[in-house]
Amino acid sequence: xxxxxxxxxxxxxxxxxxxxxxxxxxxxxxxxxxxxxxxxxxxxxxxxxxxxxxxxxxxxxxxxxxxxxxxxxxxxxxxxxxxxxxxxxxxxxxxxxxxxxxxxxxxxxxxxxxxxxxxxxxxxxxxxxxxxxxxxxxxxxxxxxxxxxxxxxxxxxxxxxxxxxxxxxxxxxxxxxxxxxxxxxxxx
Numbered sequence: 001x002x003x004x005x006x007x008x009x010x011x012x013x014x015x016x017x018x019x020x021x022x023x024x025x026x027x028x029x030x031x032x033x034x035x036x037x038x039x040x041x042x043x044x045x046x047x048x049x050x051x052x053x054x055x056x057x058x059x060x061x062x063x064x065x066x067x068x069x070x071x072x073x074x075x076x077x078x079x080x081x082x083x084x085x086x087x088x089x090x091x092x093x094x095x096x097x098x099x100x101x102x103x104x105x106x107x108x109x110x111x112x113x114x115x116x117x118x119x120x121x122x123x124x125x126x127x128x129x130x131x132x133x134x135x136x137x138x139x140x141x142x143x144x145x146x147x148x149x150x151x152x153x154x155x156x157x158x159x160x161x162x163x164x165x166x167x168x169x170x171x172x173x174x175x176x177x178x179x180x181x182x183x184x185x186x187x188x
Contacts (some may be wrong), residue, residue, distance in 0.1 A: 002062040004037040004054040011114075012044070014061040015052075019044040019116060027056070044114075045122050047099060067112040067124065072105055080105070082113060093120055103158035104129045104176045126177040130185055131155050133170045136162065149181075 002013065007025040014020075020041035029035040035056035042049045054060070070082040070091065078095040079101075091113065095102070101111070101123040112124040136152035149161040152172075160174055162181045169188040 001059040004039070004058045004060060005056060007037060007039060012063040012065045013041075014063045015041075019063050019065075019121065020050075063116060065121070066115045068115060070111060070113045072107060072109045073112060074107060082111070085110065091120060093123070097122055099123065100179075101125050102156075102175075103179070104131065104156055104174065106131065106156055114139060127177060128173050128182060129174055130171050130173050131158070131168060133162070133168055133172060136166060136168055138167065152181075 001087050003012070004025075005027070007022050007045055009022055009024070009160050011022045012019060013022065022039060022044055022047050023042050024040040026038045027035065028038055037054045037056060037058075039052055039054065040049055041052055069085045070131065071085055073081045073090070075081070076106075080093045080095075081091065082091045082097060083089070084091070093113070096121060098105075099122060104125055105111070107124075107128075109129070113120050113121040114124060131154040133152045137150050149163055150166075151159050152162040152166060153159050154172075155172070158174070158179070160172075160179055162172060166172060166181075169182050172184050173182040174185070175182055
């Protein structure tokens, strides 16, 4: 059990038999009445975000979620196959458990697989990934980093907004948490 006063972003809790990850929380102390905690919780199974208010000091069940480092091997239709980097055991995850990780996952990438009671429940990507631009409008002489942005399709199929000077074949760094372009790291 954990008190709602001890909430922190990313904490995994169990409410009514469902697993939730704390996305956002705020301690509220009104001038009149008791303090409470207003929170946004993401259902790990469905991905839906709900808002829930708890009384200050209320206890909720803490979910013991383990992480295992695994390497992504390949995709077979809607199944993603991973290999444990220590035991070399292979594990298959369905598209429903992948979430936004599908957009940035490429072969041989090392990720963390979340396990709850021996079953995989999700994927944690590195905070940043380097991906190649496969399609975007051409850049022109005089385009600068502060001149605006254009959409670019990456090798994984994800579409991100990039500065005008980024071209097809460039390798860019993307923040997997927000989907934002960070910088160009190489290319033609």
